Amino acid sequence: MNFNYDVIVVGAGHAGCEAACAAANMGSRTLLITMDMNKIAQMSCNPAVGGIAKGQIVREIDALGGQMGIVTDKTAIQFRMLNKSKGPAMWSPRAQSDRQKFIETWRSIIENTDNLYMWQDTVKELIIENNTVKGVRTTMNVSIYATCVILTAGTFMNGLMHIGRTQIQGGRISEPASFGITEQLSQMGIVVGRMKTGKPVRIDGLSIDFSKNIKKEGENEFHKLSYLDFIPRPLQQQP
Numbered sequence: 001m002n003f004n005y006d007v008i009v010v011g012a013g014h015a016g017c018e019a020a021c022a023a024a025n026m027g028s029r030t031l032l033i034t035m036d037m038n039k040i041a042q043m044s045c046n047p048a049v050g051g052i053a054k055g056q057i058v059r060e061i062d063a064l065g066g067q068m069g070i071v072t073d074k075t076a077i078q079f080r081m082l083n084k085s086k087g088p089a090m091w092s093p094r095a096q097s098d099r100q101k102f103i104e105t106w107r108s109i110i111e112n113t114d115n116l117y118m119w120q121d122t123v124k125e126l127i128i129e130n131n132t133v134k135g136v137r138t139t140m141n142v143s144i145y146a147t148c149v150i151l152t153a154g155t156f157m158n159g160l161m162h163i164g165r166t167q168i169q170g171g172r173i174s175e176p177a178s179f180g181i182t183e184q185l186s187q188m189g190i191v192v193g194r195m196k197t198g199k200p201v202r203i204d205g206l207s208i209d210f211s212k213n214i215k216k217e218g219e220n221e222f223h224k225l226s227y228l229d230f231i232p233r234p235l236q237q238q239p
């Protein structure tokens, strides 16, 4: 284990995976630290990528050499081009992905990127000397140093979940929140706030009478989220 890197990325969610790959691909020796390596790029809410405005962003990430569009195309189980009734400037690509395969595909990309290393742990503190971030300290009490630290902790820092009237501390369901960094940032005068996400209720599929529903198929036209050339959408498409 090396304890010195050019870049440390905290949190292997969607943002952290892209940041880590970008840094490593540009030649920086990069360490991606995350709580749970089996939940790399876990889709927190609906397993959808793209949609109005977001679809354009995914294609911009693709144009800049990012991975999200590629991973989405490889794991898509339904693709639709939204807003087709309007002109092409209004079209928005959106895919539903297989949640588990999305994680596996991202993990494989990270494991096969040169200069990129992973460490499963929780960062509890930034190491700051002379007003400059020098690295991070983890809950396993490991100090790791880098020239640059990127925080991509998503909904986890001091995360609070509301289920009905019950409040539970957590990053997302069944996962702990992370504590320490928020307090440190506020002590340094950085204003921290909390943003809200929302999740619709989950329904047991076995309890639904699907004959009373309108079936919505995906589209077979082979638009993709990535412009790169590989066999698109290898998984069986689902309604």
Ligand SMILES: Cc1cc2nc3c(=O)[nH]c(=O)nc-3n(C[C@H](O)[C@H](O)[C@H](O)COP(=O)(O)OP(=O)(O)OC[C@H]3O[C@@H](n4cnc5c(N)ncnc54)[C@H](O)[C@@H]3O)c2cc1C
Pocket: 010, 011, 012, 013, 014, 015, 016, 033, 034, 035, 036, 039, 040, 041, 042, 044, 045, 046, 121, 122, 123, 124, 152, 153, 154, 155, 156, 157, 171, 172, 173, 178, 179, 181, 197, 198, 199
């Ligand atoms: C219930 C729910 C519903 C949501 N619904 C939507 C939605 O409909 N649309 C939408 O756009 N967004 C939604 N979101 C927000 C969603 O989290 C983001 O869109 C997306 O996941 C953000 O990606 P991210 O990479 O920033 O963070 P995340 O995907 O949250 O990833 C953060 C990663 O950092 C790791 N981490 C955090 N702190 C530490 C630490 N201290 N040390 C080590 N690792 C750490 C975590 O383990 C995690 O792997 C929802 C979130 C939740 C929880």
